[in-house]
Amino acid sequence: MNFSKRIFSSLTLIAASAFACGCGSITFFPSAPAQKAADNIIDEVWPASQPTVPVITVGGSKETAPAPVVTPK
Amino acid sequence: MLPLSEYGKHRYAVFVLAFIFAIFSTLMASPAASQSPEIDVSTAAVVVIKKSLAGRFMFLKPHFDSGAIGLTIDGLVAMRDLQAIALAQTLKVENFIAEENKDRATLYREIARANGRPDWESDIKAIFGERWISRAPVGWYYRDITGKWIRKM
Numbered sequence: 301m302n303f304s305k306r307i308f309s310s311l312t313l314i315a316a317s318a319f320a321c322g323c324g325s326i327t328f329f330p331s332a333p334a335q336k337a338a339d340n341i342i343d344e345v346w347p348a349s350q351p352t353v354p355v356i357t358v359g360g361s362k363e364t365a366p367a368p369v370v371t372p373k
Numbered sequence: 374m375l376p377l378s379e380y381g382k383h384r385y386a387v388f389v390l391a392f393i394f395a396i397f398s399t400l401m402a403s404p405a406a407s408q409s410p411e412i413d414v415s416t417a418a419v420v421v422i423k424k425s426l427a428g429r430f431m432f433l434k435p436h437f438d439s440g441a442i443g444l445t446i447d448g449l450v451a452m453r454d455l456q457a458i459a460l461a462q463t464l465k466v467e468n469f470i471a472e473e474n475k476d477r478a479t480l481y482r483e484i485a486r487a488n489g490r491p492d493w494e495s496d497i498k499a500i501f502g503e504r505w506i507s508r509a510p511v512g513w514y515y516r517d518i519t520g521k522w523i524r525k526m
Contacts, residue, residue: 338504
């Protein structure tokens with residue numbers, strides 16, 4: 301086997317290994333799901349910090365909803 | 374070293390390009406392919422910490438409102454203005470801040486651990502740091518990366 305063939309074989313092997321490792325083990329930090337999870341936790345631990353107004357439903361139970369946006373006429 | 378023929382050079386170039394493509398596709402394709410769709414925050418430890426944080430919030434909120442304390446970019450809470458706190462309350466507020474920060478640090482570490490990636494702790498901390506500030510009401514203070522306190526508008 302001459303020198304160039306050895307290089308080709310080595311490169312092929314390295315490329316295949318790199319691709320296999322990349323597909324199998326590299327996991328990037330999932331920013332969007334993490335942000336969603338953080339928001340959910342913040343909603344739970346800071347319930348009183350969100351602006352809310354009481355809403356009375358047809359059944360008579362009280363719930364809260366985000367404050368409505370008032371637009372000028 | 375043997376000289377490469379024209380054909381050999383061509384094949385060499387093709388293999389080099391294939392190698393570069395393989396590395397590039399590894400870097401570009403794997404985030405989407407291997408990202409977990411959700412972050413698990415349902416472990417018992419996280420639930421306990423959330424309760425602890427929620428229970429402390431009613432005490433800390435007036436101090437956030439007054440500007441005595443504020444949020445930091447690294448996801449923690451810090452004293453901003455001691456003068457805004459009654460002398461008798463100072464020690465109590467400081468203790469609450471210490472407990473809050475301990476809980477928050479545990480929360481970030483626990484979320485990373487629960488997802489099998491302890492190395493994500495700093496990323497989770499950074500995300501929370503940004504989200505606490507983003508979700509804070511207008512008028513609260515936060516300390517930016519330069520250490521300057523900014524009132525949320």
